[in-house]
Amino acid sequence: MSRISRHPLWLLPLAAILLGCSEKEAPEPVRPALYVVAHPLLIDNLGRFAGTIEARYESTLGFRVPGRIVRRNYDVGAVVKEGDILANLDPTDQQNQLRAAQGDLAKVQAQLINAQANARRQQELFDRGVGAQAQLDTAQADLKTTAASVQQAQAAVNQAKDELSYCNLRADHDSVITQWQAEAGQVVSVGESVVTLARPEIKEAVIDLPGPLAEALPKGIEFRVAGQLDPDVNTLAHVREIAPQADSATRTRRTRLTLDQTPPAFRLGSSVSVTVSSPIAQHYSLPLTAVQETDGHARVWIIDKTTYTVTPQNVNILRRGPKTVLLEGGLKDGDYVVSYGVHSLKPGQTVKLDKESAQ
Known part of the structure; x- marks a missing residue:
């Protein structure tokens, strides 16, 4: 005859309570977190523009009497001295x-x-x-x-x-011929443009800036001019002149920059790249996915480097880009900021950092 073991009925509720407590106290899984290290931006890059090196002083010469050109004595690029005869008319x-x-x-x-x-x-x-x-x-x-x-x-x-x-067209100063507007055999009138001369001693960079940028250049704007073939050859420049009117076709304004230094590689007509930047207060550029926006407020999640827990931090959005956003306030240099999955985080949640995941 088998023996049936019996448990007291009062043990059943106690077992249920213990089972429920064990389920609540189960540790929450530690999720891995992709993160970026915040570093302040002290320079705001406003764009890069193509330009050329030109002479500050140019003059276009023409004959003071009408006639037919019988000879051109120099080609484009020739260096001429004051008084040299550039072209002749039939006398x-x-x-x-x-x-x-x-x-x-x-x-x-x-x-x-x-x-x-x-x-x-x-x-x-x-x-x-x-x-x-x-x-x-x-x-x-x-x-x-x-x-x-x-x-x-x-x-x-x-x-x-x-x-x-006057049948002899002479150079009025030491210069370089940059353009001929008339050919041998052509009949020209008094004052008609024949040749353009450039003084090579003073060079400057010439670029076309978008109208809105040219009209509101920030204080402390910086222009860095570099050679397109050799970017290591570069110098700083500052604005000398901005065209008062925008080009009707491109809506850009011609801007002339005075070079702080003139490297030998900056020859007349050479192409350059001009980077425009402006000093700013401490701003931070982060991936767009690092920002969580709720009810018109923006925040990021900062990882405590000691406890590896996350804390939300309110920030201000200054400018959005296709993949990045420029922020100010609430961040410090070296902060670890979660870059993905911010909408599923909770304050105080523990995360696991993988150094290879740092963006």
């Missing part, structure tokens, strides 16, 4: 004008000799009392008129000589 017309002016001058000079002789004769006759006052006055008036005609003819000769010399 035939100017030479003919000079010969005509010289003929007129010789004619009035002969008339002046006759007028001078007549005036002397009339003066001698008048002094002996046999000449009339009216004839003397007429002779002296003719002498003055002829002398004035000689001066006029001499001025015409000088002008014809000048116009003949």
Whole structure:
């Protein structure tokens, strides 16, 4: 005959209570956490723009007389000295004008000799009392008129000589030829652009900035100009001039930068890259997934490096990007910030850090 063991009924509720307590006190699993280390940004990069090295001072020259260009003496890129002849016009017309002016001058000079002789004769006759006052006055008036005609003819000769010399287009300063606007054989008018000269002693960087940025450059703006082929060749620059009006097609404004230094590699026409940045207060750039937004408030989760527990920290969003967000307030340099899964965290929750997961 088998024996049936019996347990007191009062033990059943006690067993249920103990079983419930054991379920509540089960430790919560420690979840791994991806994190980033917060480091402050002291420079706000506003963009990088392509530019060129140009001379600060340029001049466009043209002939002072009309004519047909018969010769160009230099090519683009040539270094010329002050007074060098850059191009020549056909001087035939100017030479003919000079010969005509010289003929007129010789004619009035002969008339002046006759007028001078007549005036002397009339003066001698008048002094002996046999000449009339009216004839003397007429002779002296003719002498003055002829002398004035000689001066006029001499001025015409000088002008014809000048116009003949204007057939030679000369450099007005030591410079580099950057552009020709006319070709040999072309007929040009007075003042028409023929050649552009640049003074190489003072160079500057030229870029096109977006209109909104050019109109509101922050205080302490910094421009770093670097060679596109060799970024290690670089120098700082500052704004010298911003075009008062935006380009109608691109809506950008031409900006000229004075270089603090001019490396030899910065030759006229060379391409450069200009990085625009501005010093700012301590801001932090974090992944967009590190920020939790609730009811218009933004916060991040900071990991305690000692207890490995997480704590929410309110922050202010300054600017959003496609993958990052710029924050201020609530963070310190070196803080561990959870970068993924922030919506499932609870204050005081313990997490496991994997160094390989640091972003």
